[in-house]
Amino acid sequence: MLQKKICMIGDFAVGKTSLVARFVTEGFSDKYMTTVGVKIDTKIVTLTGGQEVKLILWDIAGNDALTTAATSYLRGAAGYLLVVDGTRRPTWESALQLQKAVMAAIGEKPFIFLLNKSDLSEQWEITKSMVNEQLAQGHTIIHTSAKMGKGVEQAFEELAEKMLVS
Amino acid sequence: MAAIPSSVVKYVRTLWMSEMVITYLFVNSDGNLQEWGGHPRYYGLSNLTAGQPVTEQIFFLEGLLPANHTEVLQFMNMGGSTAHVHILPCHHGTWILLLDATVEHERQQQIQQQVNELSLLNYRQTQLLNQIEEARQGLLEEKQHLEEIIEVKSRLIASLSHELRTPLSSIIGYTDLLDKAKQEDEKTTNYLTTVKNNASYLLGLIDNILDQARLEAGKVELQPSHCDVKQLLNDLKALFFPAAQDKKLELEFTLQRNIPSKIMVDSLRLRQILINLVSNGIKFTQVGQIKLELAWEKDKLIFLVQDTGPGISPEAQEKVFIPFHREAETKHIQGTGLGLTISYQLVNLMGGELKVVESSPSGTTFSGFVVAPEVYHQGIVALTQEGNIIPQISVDAKILVVDDNSVIRMLTEIYLKTGGYTVITACSGEEGIEIAIKEQPNLVLMDLLMPDMDGYIAVQRLREQQFIEPIIALSASNFDSDYEYALNVGCNGYLTKPVDATKLLEKVALILKG
Ligand SMILES: Nc1nc2c(ncn2[C@@H]2O[C@H](COP(=O)(O)OP(=O)(O)O)[C@@H](O)[C@H]2O)c(=O)[nH]1
Ligand SMILES: [Mg+2]
Numbered sequence: 001m002l003q004k005k006i007c008m009i010g011d012f013a014v015g016k017t018s019l020v021a022r023f024v025t026e027g028f029s030d031k032y033m034t035t036v037g038v039k040i041d042t043k044i045v046t047l048t049g050g051q052e053v054k055l056i057l058w059d060i061a062g063n064d065a066l067t068t069a070a071t072s073y074l075r076g077a078a079g080y081l082l083v084v085d086g087t088r089r090p091t092w093e094s095a096l097q098l099q100k101a102v103m104a105a106i107g108e109k110p111f112i113f114l115l116n117k118s119d120l121s122e123q124w125e126i127t128k129s130m131v132n133e134q135l136a137q138g139h140t141i142i143h144t145s146a147k148m149g150k151g152v153e154q155a156f157e158e159l160a161e162k163m164l165v166s
Numbered sequence: 167m168a169a170i171p172s173s174v175v176k177y178v179r180t181l182w183m184s185e186m187v188i189t190y191l192f193v194n195s196d197g198n199l200q201e202w203g204g205h206p207r208y209y210g211l212s213n214l215t216a217g218q219p220v221t222e223q224i225f226f227l228e229g230l231l232p233a234n235h236t237e238v239l240q241f242m243n244m245g246g247s248t249a250h251v252h253i254l255p256c257h258h259g260t261w262i263l264l265l266d267a268t269v270e271h272e273r274q275q276q277i278q279q280q281v282n283e284l285s286l287l288n289y290r291q292t293q294l295l296n297q298i299e300e301a302r303q304g305l306l307e308e309k310q311h312l313e314e315i316i317e318v319k320s321r322l323i324a325s326l327s328h329e330l331r332t333p334l335s336s337i338i339g340y341t342d343l344l345d346k347a348k349q350e351d352e353k354t355t356n357y358l359t360t361v362k363n364n365a366s367y368l369l370g371l372i373d374n375i376l377d378q379a380r381l382e383a384g385k386v387e388l389q390p391s392h393c394d395v396k397q398l399l400n401d402l403k404a405l406f407f408p409a410a411q412d413k414k415l416e417l418e419f420t421l422q423r424n425i426p427s428k429i430m431v432d433s434l435r436l437r438q439i440l441i442n443l444v445s446n447g448i449k450f451t452q453v454g455q456i457k458l459e460l461a462w463e464k465d466k467l468i469f470l471v472q473d474t475g476p477g478i479s480p481e482a483q484e485k486v487f488i489p490f491h492r493e494a495e496t497k498h499i500q501g502t503g504l505g506l507t508i509s510y511q512l513v514n515l516m517g518g519e520l521k522v523v524e525s526s527p528s529g530t531t532f533s534g535f536v537v538a539p540e541v542y543h544q545g546i547v548a549l550t551q552e553g554n555i556i557p558q559i560s561v562d563a564k565i566l567v568v569d570d571n572s573v574i575r576m577l578t579e580i581y582l583k584t585g586g587y588t589v590i591t592a593c594s595g596e597e598g599i600e601i602a603i604k605e606q607p608n609l610v611l612m613d614l615l616m617p618d619m620d621g622y623i624a625v626q627r628l629r630e631q632q633f634i635e636p637i638i639a640l641s642a643s644n645f646d647s648d649y650e651y652a653l654n655v656g657c658n659g660y661l662t663k664p665v666d667a668t669k670l671l672e673k674v675a676l677i678l679k680g
Contacts, residue, residue: 005229034278056225061241076228090289
C-alpha cells in the first residue's frame with residue numbers, strides 16, 4: 001500500500017496531538033499533555049478515486065523556531081499541516097514563519113493551515129482579513145475543532161489528495 | 167595517569183549497555199530489513215520479518231532511507247517507550263540504533279509541561295488584563311457621555327427656569343405693588359392673595375427643580391458661615407406659624423440647651439433642609455402636632471422632625487428620597503415630590519445623614535445630622551448677612567439699571583426709587599455702556615442674559631474702559647459657576663431673579679457702603 005509521511009507543525013498547545021488523536025482514535029482530552037520529541041501514528045484513508053493510502057503522522061513537539069533536530073524530523077515528509085490556535089493570535093504568526101522554515105528545509109510540499117479550537121468562538125483572535133490574505137496567496141485554510149471533531153477528517157483527506165496529485 | 171585497564175572498560179561497557187536497553191536493526195541497500203538485535207518489542211516492534219521492506223514494518227522510517235549521513239532523531243515515542251534513534255549509513259545498507267530514553271523523556275516532559283503551562287497562563291492573564299482595561303476605558307467614555315448629558319440637562323433647566331422666573335418675578339412684583347396700593351375691597355384682596363400664593367408656589371417649584379438639577383450635576387457648593395441656631399429656630403417658628411394655625415396643628419420647636427451660640431454651617435442650606443422636613447410634616451398631618459428638635463454633639467447638629475400624620479408604608483419608606491417619587495395615596499396633595507430628595511442630598515453633601523427613624527399610622531419621625539462645628543470667638547464679631555436689613559441712609563446715589571426686559575426694568579426702578587435713589591435705565595448692553603460712561607452712575611445693576619451683547623461682555627467692556635464704580639449682576643441663574651464668572655469679569659455683587667425689594671435694597675446699600 002502507498003505510504004505518505006505527514007508532519008504536524010505549529011506552536012505548542014495549538015492542538016496537534018489532539019487533532020491526530022481525534023483522527024486516529026476519535027477521542028479527545030481536555031487535559032494538556034506536552035509533547036516532547038515526536039510521536040508516530042498511522043491511519044489509512046480512502047481517497048475520492050477509491051485509492052487507499054496509509055498516512056504516517058508525525059506529531060512533532062511544538063517549537064517557536066524549527067531546530068536542527070526538527071529539520072531531521074521533517075525529512076521525507078510528503079506534506080504537512082500548519083496548526084494555529086485560533087484563540088492565540090501569536091500562534092498564527094508562528095505558523096506563517098514555520099511555513100517558510102519548512103519550505104527551506106524540505107522544499108515545496110503541499111500544506112494546509114488549520115485554524116483549530118473553532119469551538120471557542122468567543123475567544124477568537126484571528127480576523128477575516130488575516131485569513132483572506134492567505135487565501136489570496138492560494139493557500140488552503142480549514143477551521144477545525146479537535147474537541148468537536150469538526151473539519152478534522154476533511155483536513156487530513158484534503159492534504160492526502162493534494163499530496164497524491166503533486 | 168595510568169590508562170584504564172581493558173577489563174574495567176569491558177565491565178563498564180556491559181553495565182552501560184544493560185542500562186541503555188540498546189536495540190539495533192540493519193537495513194540492506196534495497197531497503198529490506200536484514201537483521202536485528204536487542205529489544206524491538208520494547209518499542210512495540212513485533213512480528214519483524216527479514217527480507218521484507220523495512221518501511222512497511224517500521225513506519226517512522228518512511229522517507230528517511232536511504233540516509234546519506236548520520237542522523238539522530240531525539241525522543242521518538244513508540245509503543246509506550248521512548249528512544250533516541252541513530253541512523254548510520256554504511257557500505258551495504260543502514261544501521262539503526264534505538265537507545266532507550268524513556269526516563270530522560272519523562273523528566274524532560276515534566277519540565278517542558280511546566281514551562282508551557284506557565285506560558286499559556288501568562289498569555290491568558292495578559293488577555294484578561296487587556297479586556298479589563300478595555301472595559302474600563304469603555305465605562306470611562308460612557309461616564310463622560312453621561313456627564314455631558316447631565317450638564318446639557320442642567321443647562322436646559324437653568325435656561326428654562328430663566329424663562330419662567332422672569333415673568334413670574336413681574337407677577338409677584340406687580341402683586342406686591344397692587345397690595346401696597348391698599349385696596350380695601352375684600353374681593354380684590356382675595357384675588358391678589360390667590361395670585362400671590364400661586365406665583366410663590368410656582369417659584370418654589372422652579373427653585374426645587376433647579377436645586378435638584380444642580381445637585382444631580384454636582385454643581386452645589388456649600389457656603390458655610392456663622393449660624394445662630396436659636397435665631398434660625400425662631401425664624402422657622404415664625405415662618406410656619408400661619409400654616410400650622412390654618413390647620414389647627416400644634417408646633418413644638420425645641421432647642422437643646424448645650425447648643426453653641428454660633429456654629430459653622432451653610433445656614434441657607436440647613437434652613438432649606440429643615441423647611442422641607444417641617445413643611446412636609448404640616449402638609450401630610452391633619453390633626454395633632456409637628457415637633458422639631460435641634461441638638462448638638464461633637465461638631466454635629468442633630469435634628470429630629472416628628473409629625474402625627476398617616477405614616478409612610480415600609481415599601482414607600484425605601485423610596486421617599488428618590489426624585490419625583492410620590493405615593494399613590496398622596497397624589498391629591500400639591501408638590502413635586504422633590505423636597506425630601508433635595509434634603510437628603512443636601513444632608514449628604516453636608517457630611518451628614520437623613521433617615522426615617524420610625525413611621526406608623528400614628529406618625530412619622532425623620533432624624534439626621536449635619537456636620538457643624540462650634541465657632542469660638544471673643545468680643546464682637548460683625549453680624550452681617552443674615553436677615554439684618556441695613557438702614558437706608560445713603561441718598562443722592564445714582565443707579566443705572568440695564569435690562570432688556572421692560573417689566574423687570576420698571577419694577578427694579580420702582581423698588582430703587584422707594585429706597586430714595588435716582589434711577590436711570592438702559593435696555594441693552596451697548597446702551598448700558600454708553601450711558602454708564604456718559605452719566606457715571608454710582609452703581610450699575612446689570613442683567614446678565616440679554617440678546618446681542620450680554621451682561622458679561624458689557625461688564626468686561628466697562629471695566630476695560632476704566633469704569634470703576636460697583637456693578638451688581640442680575641441673573642436668573644443660580645449656578646455657582648455663573649456667580650463666579652460674573653465676579654471674574656468685574657462684578658462686585660450678584661443677585662438672583664426674581665429680586666424682592668428688601669433683598670435688592672439690602673444688597674445695593676451694602677455695595678454702596680463699600
Ligand atoms: N476547546 C478546544 N481545545 C482544544 C482543541 N484542540 C486541542 N485543545 C486543547 O488544547 C490543549 C493543547 O492541545 P495539544 O493537542 O496537546 O496541543 P499540541 O501541543 O499542539 O500538541 C489541550 O488542553 C487540548 O485539550 C479544540 O479544538 N478545542
Ligand atoms: Mg502535542
